[in-house]
Amino acid sequence: MTRLYIKVVMMLVLFSVAGLALAHGERNQEPFLRMKTLHWYDIKWSIENDSTVQVNEEVTMSGKVHFFSRWPEQINMPDTVFLANATPGPVFVRVGTWLNDVPMIQSTGVEVGRVYDFKVVLKARIPGRHHVHPMFNVESAGGLVGPGIWMNIAGDANDFLYGVETRTGIVIEDLETYGVENVVKWHAFWAILAVLWLAWWVRRPLLINRFLWVKDNNWSALITRTDMMVGGILLVFIITVLIVANQITEKTYPRTVPLQGGKVEVQYVPNPEEGLVEVKNHTSEYYLPGRTITIDATITNNTGKVIQIGEFMSSNLRFVNKKLPIAMAGVDEGYPAELVPNKGLILSDDSPIQPGESRRLRMEATDVAWETERLSSLLNDPDSSYGALIFFFDEEGNRYTSEIYGQILPTFFDK
Amino acid sequence: MSVVQNDVVKSEKIEPWKINFKPMILGLLAITAIMLTARWYQQWAAWDYGLDASDPLFDVYWMKVFWAQLIIEPILFFVFVGYLWLTRDTHLNQLSKREELNKMMFWISMLVVYAFSFYFAGSFYAEQDASWHQTVVRDTSFTPSHIFLFYMCMPVFIIIGFSLFFYAITRLPFFAEKISVPLLLVVCGPFMLLPTVGYNEWGHAFWLMEEYFTVPLHWGFVFFGWSIIALGGLLVQILGYMSSDLLPKVLNEKGELTS
Amino acid sequence: MSLTAEEAKLLKAISVPNSDAAKIVRNFDWIVVVVLLFAVTAAFHIHFMLTAGDWDFWVDWKDRMYWVTLTPMILVIIPAALSYPLMHKLGLPIAGTVCGLCLVIGEWVSRISGFHLWAYFPYSLVWPAIVLPGLMLMDLFYMLFRNVFLASVFGGGAVAMAFAPANWPILAPYHVPVVHIEQLVNVADVIGYSFTRTATPEYLRFIERGTLRTFGGESTLVSTFFSAFVCMILFYMWWRIGQFLSNLGTIPNQLKTFVGLEADKDEAK
Numbered sequence: 019m020t021r022l023y024i025k026v027v028m029m030l031v032l033f034s035v036a037g038l039a040l041a042h043g044e045r046n047q048e049p050f051l052r053m054k055t056l057h058w059y060d061i062k063w064s065i066e067n068d069s070t071v072q073v074n075e076e077v078t079m080s081g082k083v084h085f086f087s088r089w090p091e092q093i094n095m096p097d098t099v100f101l102a103n104a105t106p107g108p109v110f111v112r113v114g115t116w117l118n119d120v121p122m123i124q125s126t127g128v129e130v131g132r133v134y135d136f137k138v139v140l141k142a143r144i145p146g147r148h149h150v151h152p153m154f155n156v157e158s159a160g161g162l163v164g165p166g167i168w169m170n171i172a173g174d175a176n177d178f179l180y181g182v183e184t185r186t187g188i189v190i191e192d193l194e195t196y197g198v199e200n201v202v203k204w205h206a207f208w209a210i211l212a213v214l215w216l217a218w219w220v221r222r223p224l225l226i227n228r229f230l231w232v233k234d235n236n237w238s239a240l241i242t243r244t245d246m247m248v249g250g251i252l253l254v255f256i257i258t259v260l261i262v263a264n265q266i267t268e269k270t271y272p273r274t275v276p277l278q279g280g281k282v283e284v285q286y287v288p289n290p291e292e293g294l295v296e297v298k299n300h301t302s303e304y305y306l307p308g309r310t311i312t313i314d315a316t317i318t319n320n321t322g323k324v325i326q327i328g329e330f331m332s333s334n335l336r337f338v339n340k341k342l343p344i345a346m347a348g349v350d351e352g353y354p355a356e357l358v359p360n361k362g363l364i365l366s367d368d369s370p371i372q373p374g375e376s377r378r379l380r381m382e383a384t385d386v387a388w389e390t391e392r393l394s395s396l397l398n399d400p401d402s403s404y405g406a407l408i409f410f411f412d413e414e415g416n417r418y419t420s421e422i423y424g425q426i427l428p429t430f431f432d433k
Numbered sequence: 434m435s436v437v438q439n440d441v442v443k444s445e446k447i448e449p450w451k452i453n454f455k456p457m458i459l460g461l462l463a464i465t466a467i468m469l470t471a472r473w474y475q476q477w478a479a480w481d482y483g484l485d486a487s488d489p490l491f492d493v494y495w496m497k498v499f500w501a502q503l504i505i506e507p508i509l510f511f512v513f514v515g516y517l518w519l520t521r522d523t524h525l526n527q528l529s530k531r532e533e534l535n536k537m538m539f540w541i542s543m544l545v546v547y548a549f550s551f552y553f554a555g556s557f558y559a560e561q562d563a564s565w566h567q568t569v570v571r572d573t574s575f576t577p578s579h580i581f582l583f584y585m586c587m588p589v590f591i592i593i594g595f596s597l598f599f600y601a602i603t604r605l606p607f608f609a610e611k612i613s614v615p616l617l618l619v620v621c622g623p624f625m626l627l628p629t630v631g632y633n634e635w636g637h638a639f640w641l642m643e644e645y646f647t648v649p650l651h652w653g654f655v656f657f658g659w660s661i662i663a664l665g666g667l668l669v670q671i672l673g674y675m676s677s678d679l680l681p682k683v684l685n686e687k688g689e690l691t692s
Numbered sequence: 693m694s695l696t697a698e699e700a701k702l703l704k705a706i707s708v709p710n711s712d713a714a715k716i717v718r719n720f721d722w723i724v725v726v727v728l729l730f731a732v733t734a735a736f737h738i739h740f741m742l743t744a745g746d747w748d749f750w751v752d753w754k755d756r757m758y759w760v761t762l763t764p765m766i767l768v769i770i771p772a773a774l775s776y777p778l779m780h781k782l783g784l785p786i787a788g789t790v791c792g793l794c795l796v797i798g799e800w801v802s803r804i805s806g807f808h809l810w811a812y813f814p815y816s817l818v819w820p821a822i823v824l825p826g827l828m829l830m831d832l833f834y835m836l837f838r839n840v841f842l843a844s845v846f847g848g849g850a851v852a853m854a855f856a857p858a859n860w861p862i863l864a865p866y867h868v869p870v871v872h873i874e875q876l877v878n879v880a881d882v883i884g885y886s887f888t889r890t891a892t893p894e895y896l897r898f899i900e901r902g903t904l905r906t907f908g909g910e911s912t913l914v915s916t917f918f919s920a921f922v923c924m925i926l927f928y929m930w931w932r933i934g935q936f937l938s939n940l941g942t943i944p945n946q947l948k949t950f951v952g953l954e955a956d957k958d959e960a961k
Contacts, residue, residue: 045487046486047572100895107568107890108811108814108887108888111886121874123885123894155643155896157896158643161570161890182872184870185869185870186868193883195814196816197862198815198819204822204862208824208825209796212824215828216789216793219784223706224782226680230702232782232783233695233699234703240782241783249785250832250836253832253836256828260858261857264861271867274867275867275869275877276900277755277899277900278875278877279900280902449712475810523951525952525953527952538723541724541727544727545727548727549730554738555738556733556798557802557806560741560799564818567890568888568891609945610945612942613940614943644896646741646745646746647745647746655739659739659773661732662735662933665773665774665778666937668724668777675720677699680705680713684705684716687705688705688711688712689712690713
């Protein structure tokens with residue numbers, strides 16, 4: 019009977035895991051890259067999870083992204099970053115990206131410990147069911163991916179059209195095909211010329227004859243006067259074509275600009291609430307059999323208001339204090355369920371923290387997601403530590419964010 | 434891999450010149466079939482099951498392919514190379530020149546198959562690797578493009594290359610008499626591409642999260658790719674031997690075969 | 693060097709039209725041609741993609757500095773090495789043309805199959821650069837001068853000198869200015885930005901990020917001349933490497949007794 023029970027549980031676990039095939043490979047990123055770098059929150063998508071858009075329709079992702087103060091030493095500081103989207107390749111076209119309302123065609127630099135507002139507008143291109151995330155590429159760290167939802171694209175990829183108008187007045191109807199005919203034409207022209215030149219030589223006995231002629235020093239047979247003449251004409255022809263083609267091109271496109279490679283500056287918006295609540299980690303444990311992270315911490319309330327702990331967030335997993343309605347209200351309907359663990363955040367002491375009070379308490383975050391998201395592999399990191407954001411709420415509904423970080427100690431079995 | 438041996442020694446009858454292209458065509462068809470099937474499989478399974486290595490379906494659709502390759506390829510290697518060695522010609526000194534010519538031409542025609550398989554590793558699947566890794570977030574050393582590039586294309590041309598090498602030193606007196614250094618390079622250089630994968634994966638694990646193709650990490654592949662220039666040296670050797678030794682012994686001045 | 697009696701006899705024999713000898717050497721020609729086409733495609737393409745590939749893959753990497761400077765240097769290497777066996781040993785001024793053609797074919801097949809059909813990138817983003825005119829000029833100069841020094845200076849130099857002019861007719865339409873989300877960029881930038889390369893962000897582009905003293909703004913010209921200079925040296929160097937690789941010779945075969953041949957020490961003939 020027990021064995022049957024275990025079997026059923028194992029099957030259920032397997033199914034639940036199999037149903038979670040959502041990632042883009044970020045799960046295998048080292049936990050430090052996900053826990054101590056970027057924290058995404060207040061993420062909104064313009065469409066619901068798993069809903070359908072037509073080819074050519076636009077969707078928007080927006081929200082906040084926090085760059086962790088205790089930035090991992092193994093990677094560069096985020097001085098060069100690029101706001102992007104993690105999609106299975108260009109199934110969506112990136113129409114626009116903004117960081118604190120600054121257009122982000124170019125890369126930028128950000129400061130750690132700061133929060134930025136981002137917005138990404140995409141246009142549906144290739145039909146299918148795609149998982150779509152916001153993402154930051156951070157130099158030396160690669161793509162750091164935010165929470166994602168499923169989007170279905172319906173329609174015909176051939177109907178996709180994306181155009182721009184140039185500053186010189188050319189209307190480009192379709193960027194996918196713009197200039198391609200010209201490229202193919204020129205490639206074909208040179209390839210035909212090359213084939214003709216090769217045919218000129220291959221039509222004659224090629225190897226053994228010529229090898230013997232070379233040995234015989236019979237160069238007049240190897241390269242005849244006709245060869246020299248044809249070669250000379252070809253040489254002049256190639257150079258003439260290059261010159262004429264460039265003159266025509268200069269006339270057709272008199273105004274061009276080189277690739278734009280500058281870096282954009284983005285000012286951060288001060289967040290006076292941040293850090294008003296001090297959080298100090300004492301000991302944190304990962305209890306392997308129960309998939310629970312337990313944090314023993316001291317919280318000092320400097321806000322002047324009565325506050326309560328609302329959410330513990332790391333690596334896109336949101337452990338929400340279910341006893342606090344205002345925290346629950348922050349979880350939108352349709353938010354990817356696998357990122358909001360069922361049990362939520364369990365506190366050893368739920369009572370509000372008074373202004374000026376310093377309280378030591380235990381927070382428990384339990385979920386199979388530690389395993390499925392492969393965060394438990396932080397026990398394999400040479401630096402077994404974690405980082406997270408904690409959200410506090412006062413009675414008026416104001417939110418205060420604080421970082422927490424520390425060592426994590428493993429417990430492999432029940433004592 | 435045998436040549437039609439209808440040119441019996443001591444026979445007065447001279448067989449007309451005929452080259453047997455069948456093994457070459459079969460080889461080309463086999464390589465085409467393997468490579469296109471793999472390409473089709475990628476199209477079918479990469480986007481759906483190949484994005485996330487922690488997904489159980491990745492194990493089903495990709496790692497199984499990988500393990501199958503790891504089992505089948507060494508077996509094929511030893512079957513081919515072992516067969517060629519065990520069935521070697523033990524009286525190579527008695528090989529008639531005409532038969533040697535037939536074998537030489539057969540061997541060169543099989544170089545076509547070797548070059549064709551090298552094309553898939555050096556060009557087709559190699560550049561495709563860029564298109565995949567610059568499109569997705571790499572999360573394993575065994576990605577849908579690596580599984581075919583490193584663990585299929587490379588072993589395939591290594592198997593063919595070593596088979597050709599062993600054919601040469603067991604059946605062709607010219608190559609058996611002394612080992613040709615360009616031939617060694619043409620076979621061993623591309624072989625070294627496979628060990629270079631080790632360095633590549635080490636670098637990608639510890640240094641490099643971002644994907645661009647021209648990183649110094651990849652230059653090992655370039656270095657060993659250069660060894661194919663030795664094909665020019667091999668050609669010069671073969672030309673020298675054929676024109677000064679082999680062909681004059683089987684042809685008369687009128688251009689007729691004499692044996 | 694002159695021919696031995698045997699070789700002279702062979703030369704006569706293979707010159708008889710439709711003879712067995714002519715057929716044999718023609719069969720041999722064609723097989724070797726096919727071997728060369730596949731092998732050169734593989735070797736030249738892998739060499740090129742791993743040293744100059746990114747600039748060649750993406751339209752928004754094709755800049756005036758790195759792309760124009762680096763590509764010809766990479767292009768000249770293998771053709772120069774193959775020039776030795778092809779031109780010096782066979783009198784065939786085709787090394788550059790063969791390499792260029794093979795590279796372009798290999799690239800197009802990969803751009804269609806890998807980049808477009810598999811990874812969904814549009815052709816406007818992933819077209820390969822034109823390399824043939826420069827490499828053909830290299831062959832032609834080598835043929836006309838039949839001297840490796842002059843071939844290095846003119847032929848090697850031509851690979852670089854022809855590169856930017858050969859590509860400008862296809863690249864210029866992509867360098868027309870555009871204002872996209874309030875930013876000045878060119879069409880190539882917009883294409884690169886729009887069609888997501890998840891793991892290759894903007895900052896990874898090795899492109900000209902600003903010039904210090906190109907005076908008249910002639911970045912392309914400066915890059916071209918520098919590249920031409922390096923190409924001249926590279927041509928000569930790699931021609932020598934080709935020479936080395938073509939004359940490698942042999943080493944003793946320890947296994948020869950297994951196939952009925954006498955061991956080396958007994959060969960005192």
